[in-house]
Amino acid sequence: MIIADKKPIEEIIQEVKDYDRLLVLGCNECVTVCEAGGKKEVEVLASALRMHFIKEGKEKKIDERTLERQCDHEYLEEIRDVIDQYDAVLSLACGVGVQFTAEKYHSTPLIPGVNTCFLGANEQRGMWTERCQACGACILARTGGICPISRCAKRVMNGPCGGSSAGKCEINKDLDCAWQLIIDRLRDLGRLDDYEIVAPIKDWSTERSGGPRTVVREDVQV
Amino acid sequence: MQFRKGFEADEFACLVQIEPPKGTDVSLMVKHAVNVKGVAHGFIVSEMGNAVMRMSSLGASLVLRENGLDAVLQVSCRDRNRLALQGDILAASACGINAVMVVAGEDPSFGDHHTAKAVHDVTLDELLKGLAKMESGKDMAGIELSGSPDFLKGTTLNTCLRGADRENELDKMKRMIDAGVSFFVTQPLFEFSMTQPFLKTAEKNGVKIIPTVLLLKSLGMARYMSRNVNSVNMPSAIVDKIVSASDKVRECMKIARQLILDVKSEGYGGVNVSTLGWEDRLPEILGVMEGLKG
Numbered sequence: 001m002i003i004a005d006k007k008p009i010e011e012i013i014q015e016v017k018d019y020d021r022l023l024v025l026g027c028n029e030c031v032t033v034c035e036a037g038g039k040k041e042v043e044v045l046a047s048a049l050r051m052h053f054i055k056e057g058k059e060k061k062i063d064e065r066t067l068e069r070q071c072d073h074e075y076l077e078e079i080r081d082v083i084d085q086y087d088a089v090l091s092l093a094c095g096v097g098v099q100f101t102a103e104k105y106h107s108t109p110l111i112p113g114v115n116t117c118f119l120g121a122n123e124q125r126g127m128w129t130e131r132c133q134a135c136g137a138c139i140l141a142r143t144g145g146i147c148p149i150s151r152c153a154k155r156v157m158n159g160p161c162g163g164s165s166a167g168k169c170e171i172n173k174d175l176d177c178a179w180q181l182i183i184d185r186l187r188d189l190g191r192l193d194d195y196e197i198v199a200p201i202k203d204w205s206t207e208r209s210g211g212p213r214t215v216v217r218e219d220v221q222v
Numbered sequence: 223m224q225f226r227k228g229f230e231a232d233e234f235a236c237l238v239q240i241e242p243p244k245g246t247d248v249s250l251m252v253k254h255a256v257n258v259k260g261v262a263h264g265f266i267v268s269e270m271g272n273a274v275m276r277m278s279s280l281g282a283s284l285v286l287r288e289n290g291l292d293a294v295l296q297v298s299c300r301d302r303n304r305l306a307l308q309g310d311i312l313a314a315s316a317c318g319i320n321a322v323m324v325v326a327g328e329d330p331s332f333g334d335h336h337t338a339k340a341v342h343d344v345t346l347d348e349l350l351k352g353l354a355k356m357e358s359g360k361d362m363a364g365i366e367l368s369g370s371p372d373f374l375k376g377t378t379l380n381t382c383l384r385g386a387d388r389e390n391e392l393d394k395m396k397r398m399i400d401a402g403v404s405f406f407v408t409q410p411l412f413e414f415s416m417t418q419p420f421l422k423t424a425e426k427n428g429v430k431i432i433p434t435v436l437l438l439k440s441l442g443m444a445r446y447m448s449r450n451v452n453s454v455n456m457p458s459a460i461v462d463k464i465v466s467a468s469d470k471v472r473e474c475m476k477i478a479r480q481l482i483l484d485v486k487s488e489g490y491g492g493v494n495v496s497t498l499g500w501e502d503r504l505p506e507i508l509g510v511m512e513g514l515k516g
Contacts, residue, residue, distance in 0.1 A: 202337070202339075209339040
């Protein structure tokens with residue numbers, strides 16, 4: 001899922017302070033699971049903002065709403081009837097949701113309430129770690145199901161590099177060396193011969209380097 | 223004559239665009255450049271134009287300098303991050319290069335290494351700010367340098383854009399001037415009306431525009447550019463001239479020579495001559511420069 005993290009309240013206050021009517025808009029998908037922008041976080045943030053502005057003697061209308069998804073036309077339509085009641089929307093969705101909402105409601109200022117971080121997994125309660133960089137050409141079949149693009153600091157395709165020490169990465173002693181993990185898993189799978197195969201130079205054109213990407217699926221288009 | 227020296231003395235600059243070789247053999251590049259030594263004040267050494275892998279601008283610039291020729295280095299944000307850019311800038315300065323052009327670089331998908339990753343760690347604006355900082359004695363991280371570079375700074379300018387793109391280009395030009403750019407090299411020009419507003423901005427701000435005069439090679443090339451290259455404004459009169467000429471290559475040479483004279487008479491700060499592989503024709507084309515000297 002997409003992992004996001006809450007923005008500091010000071011930054012949010014700075015961005016919203018000039019709007020008198022604000023809709024705090026959550027999303028029921030990824031940001032709910034990673035506890036950064038779901039219904040619960042919308043309630044907490046809206047309350048914090050109300051308290052802040054009351055303390056400053058400012059009267060503001062701060063409403064709450066959480067949509068099923070902000071990256072979907074269908075659900076975004078649910079606020080069309082009320083959008084004119086607000087001077088701005090503070091969206092707690094990921095960057096995709098914020099942009100999709102902004103595109104749909106062109107004349108309403110959109111403010112992001114979270115920092116979108118990466119595609120990751122819930123490692124343990126309160127801790128999420130990166131697993132995918134959406135490079136558009138998955139090689140996990142060759143690397144024992146461990147991604148060197150997202151988990152190796154240098155994104156090397158034929159590792160480990162000289163910075164791997166005792167299974168850890170040179171940039172951080174708490175960070176596993178992705179290539180050590182790959183070797184260990186290939187060994188456990190009895191596929192160490194795969195490790196001997198030198199991977200070809202990476203085609204980055206399917207990654208973000210080739211510009212913004214589009215997936216077209218004619219089989220599901222209507 | 224050295225480009226920067228002449229430029230700062232307000233003399234009309236004659237530059238030649240040089241494509242470094244795709245390989246290690248620099249003999250032809252050097253030969254062509256030496257052929258116009260004295261007439262050309264400097265050589266703008268492309269940094270992998272159109273994202274085609276070639277010898278780097280820095281390497282080829284140093285080769286030209288070894289042969290007594292003045293080089294204008296190009297540094298591109300496409301291929302290098304801020305460490306590499308600064309490292310090359312320091313190297314260039316230490317080796318005597320004193321003029322640099324910052325360029326964004328075309329996307330790798332346009333070139334011959336389609337699957338390469340573009341860097342774009344810094345933008346042109348940020349690179350220019352970084353250059354200014356380096357000139358003041360500190361690197362982009364604010365750490366003191368032992369000896370600082372000093373460059374005449376330039377960049378590219380597209381004067382034939384239309385609509386909102388044109389406004390954006392004018393805004394960009396102003397930003398670049400604020401960031402320390404002294405000269406702007408244009409896309410190939412075949413007429414000058416669309417460049418006038420940019421020239422006015424340049425004159426107002428004490429900077430110079432250096433139009434590129436591109437040697438057309440055939441009627442087909444002129445027609446292709448006229449129909450397909452949005453950034454070029456090709457008057458039909460130019461195409462007609464080539465159509466009616468019996469010796470089309472000779473006519474193309476004549477057009478290039480005339481355009482160089484026009485650039486001078488229109489009041490630009492210099493000219494950049496590009497021959498795209500026909501560098502052996504440079505002496506004949508630049509022969510016209512003799513009349514422009516002084």
